[in-house]
Amino acid sequence: GAVVSQHPSRVICKSGTSVKIECRSLDFQATTMFWYRQFPKQSLMLMATSNEGSKATYEQGVEKDKFLINHASLTLSTLTVTSAHPEDSSFYICSASSGTGVEKLFFGSGTQLSVL
Amino acid sequence: AQTVTQSQPEMSVQEAETVTLSCTYDTSESDYYLFWYKQPPSRQMILVIRQEAYKQQNATENRFSVNFQKAAKSFSLKISDSQLGDAAMYFCAYRSGTSGTYKYIFGTGTRLKVLA
Numbered sequence: 001g002a003v004v005s006q007h008p009s010r011v012i013c014k015s016g017t018s019v020k021i022e023c024r025s026l027d028f029q030a031t032t033m034f035w036y037r038q039f040p041k042q043s044l045m046l047m048a049t050s051n052e053g054s055k056a057t058y059e060q061g062v063e064k065d066k067f068l069i070n071h072a073s074l075t076l077s078t079l080t081v082t083s084a085h086p087e088d089s090s091f092y093i094c095s096a097s098s099g100t101g102v103e104k105l106f107f108g109s110g111t112q113l114s115v116l
Numbered sequence: 117a118q119t120v121t122q123s124q125p126e127m128s129v130q131e132a133e134t135v136t137l138s139c140t141y142d143t144s145e146s147d148y149y150l151f152w153y154k155q156p157p158s159r160q161m162i163l164v165i166r167q168e169a170y171k172q173q174n175a176t177e178n179r180f181s182v183n184f185q186k187a188a189k190s191f192s193l194k195i196s197d198s199q200l201g202d203a204a205m206y207f208c209a210y211r212s213g214t215s216g217t218y219k220y221i222f223g224t225g226t227r228l229k230v231l232a
Contacts, residue, residue: 022158038159042224043224043225076230093161106163107160
């Protein structure tokens with residue numbers, strides 16, 4: 001099956017620093033990538049949708065200046081948490097869709113961000 | 117706006133028995149996709165089963181099957197011959213079938229415990 005690679009799996013950073021999370025589709029071209037945030041024992045909350053070569057569409061309440069999303073190619077999307085604060089600590093998950101043929105959504109393994 | 121509701125926060129099943137997880141959704145669209153995803157303790161999201169709304173036949177994948185009731189907007193998951201490895205969070209998800217920008221909307225999840 002299709003593979004989505006997400007790195008790093010875990011990151012600990014100091015308050016005020018920026019953290020970049022990478023999401024790569026390894027064996028297919030991802031026309032659309034989604035970024036989710038998941039709090040403990042809760043569901044996935046969609047943060048933004050990105051299409052290759054265009055600006056990301058952010059969900060209501062998500063600060064686009066804090067959560068910078070870049071979808072530079074059909075296989076790579078990045079999420080940068082700028083000036084991270086403890087309240088940004090969470091589990092972030094990316095997912096990718098090929099948008100062709102049988103529609104399926106493939107997920108990365110997630111990134112646990114801890115801001116001290 | 118579409119919504120997905122999972123009314124069972126937690127379910128338990130004896131090993132080798134059958135369990136059904138409930139999911140209802142609300143939409144005004146006629147064309148859409150429904151999914152069940154599994155999230156084990158590793159937190160990797162895994163696709164369990166997929167259903168296109170235009171198909172009347174219920175999807176099946178080995179021990180997993182769905183009961184799709186389009187008029188009632190119900191999409192339950194049946195797990196037969198439950199195994200210890202089935203223990204996980206299960207999320208029901210909806211995706212619009214119309215072209216253009218779309219989102220996957222997830223329910224709040226059901227935690228399934230499998231008792232030995």
